[in-house]
Amino acid sequence: xxxxxxxxxxxxxxxxxxxxxxxxxxxxxxxxxxxxxxxxxxxxxxxxxxxxxxxxxxxxxxxxxxxxxxxxxxxxxxxxxxxxxxxxxxxxxxxxxxxxxxxxxxxxxxxxxxxxxxxxxxxxxxxxxxxxxxxxxxxxxxxxxxxxxxxxxxxxxxxxxxxxxxxxxxxx
Amino acid sequence: xxxxxxxxxxxxxxxxxxxxxxxxxxxxxxxxxxxxxxxxxxxxxxxxxxxxxxxxxxxxxxxxxxxxxxxxxxxxxxxxxxxxxxxxxxxxxxxxxxxxxxxxxxxxxxxxxxxxxxxxxxxxxxxxxxxxxxxxxxxxxxxxxxxxxxxx
Numbered sequence: 001x002x003x004x005x006x007x008x009x010x011x012x013x014x015x016x017x018x019x020x021x022x023x024x025x026x027x028x029x030x031x032x033x034x035x036x037x038x039x040x041x042x043x044x045x046x047x048x049x050x051x052x053x054x055x056x057x058x059x060x061x062x063x064x065x066x067x068x069x070x071x072x073x074x075x076x077x078x079x080x081x082x083x084x085x086x087x088x089x090x091x092x093x094x095x096x097x098x099x100x101x102x103x104x105x106x107x108x109x110x111x112x113x114x115x116x117x118x119x120x121x122x123x124x125x126x127x128x129x130x131x132x133x134x135x136x137x138x139x140x141x142x143x144x145x146x147x148x149x150x151x152x153x154x155x156x157x158x159x160x161x162x163x164x165x166x167x168x169x170x171x172x
Numbered sequence: 173x174x175x176x177x178x179x180x181x182x183x184x185x186x187x188x189x190x191x192x193x194x195x196x197x198x199x200x201x202x203x204x205x206x207x208x209x210x211x212x213x214x215x216x217x218x219x220x221x222x223x224x225x226x227x228x229x230x231x232x233x234x235x236x237x238x239x240x241x242x243x244x245x246x247x248x249x250x251x252x253x254x255x256x257x258x259x260x261x262x263x264x265x266x267x268x269x270x271x272x273x274x275x276x277x278x279x280x281x282x283x284x285x286x287x288x289x290x291x292x293x294x295x296x297x298x299x300x301x302x303x304x305x306x307x308x309x310x311x312x313x314x315x316x317x318x319x320x321x322x323x324x
Contacts, residue, residue: 091286124303125302126301126303133322
């Protein structure tokens with residue numbers, strides 16, 4: 001993606017440098033779109049249990065996630081693109097979770113935060129869904145009970161790496 | 173009547189329960205106006221199988237009283253006390269949902285904690301625990317293959 005056609009008058013080796021000095025960058029469409037997606041990914045408020053407290057702590061002043069563009073946590077699924085499932089998902093809540101996930105517009109990602117969302121943690125019984133990946137496809141699993149805010153930030157960064165590696169064929 | 177560490181428990185017959193509750197609530201000398209808790213217990217191999225316990229509190233006199241009703245497993249039915257204490261509505265729904273004790277005369281008896289179409293009563297002693305096999309390194313691949321993950 002070039003801003004203007006390259007001139008041939010003595011601009012051989014230092015082409016990129018010269019263009020950079022003039023404030024012009026060349027890149028691919030994939031990279032720009034993926035970078036834009038990671039820049040301001042809005043999470044959806046989906047704190048269910050104790051992990052929600054750690055998610056709130058991550059949102060608060062000390063371990064700020066608004067430096068990743070996530071200063072708004074949208075309550076509406078229609079306006080969000082990241083669902084952080086924080087907490088235990090009971091069997092009664094599972095269809096609601098799936099409905100909210102379906103209402104999110106593409107592109108969307110899911111972070112399973114904590115042990116209960118990844119594999120139902122210490123609760124191996126009839127009442128809880130054994131891992132939220134039985135209901136929605138998960139991109140990043142963050143382990144911990146509850147994970148420290150730094151762990152959640154690490155999960156978000158891993159998701160950013162994953163998004164940056166996405167290719168055009170996945171968008172369609 | 174049982175006295176245990178300062179707590180008084182009255183064991184009541186199932187068909188006398190509603191009259192006793194009405195008396196305890198409306199009589200001005202008694203005035204047990206607060207139903208603190210309604211709990212159901214399953215003593216499975218033992219008969220009578222179920223015990224339902226009502227913990228009452230009188231604000232005026234600051235005393236607590238526990239009523240216990242024992243129910244056999246074939247006749248797990250009680251008259252609802254939600255007409256006497258409205259707090260009993262949800263507590264009886266919980267006892268119905270998790271233990272299967274039916275309350276006759278309840279305005280809205282349906283499941284409260286489990287999904288509406290769930291079969292079985294989870295807190296009974298003969299209910300399967302419902303756990304999933306624990307994944308270790310030697311069986312993790314097989315479990316991974318068998319588990320139904322969600323795809324779009």
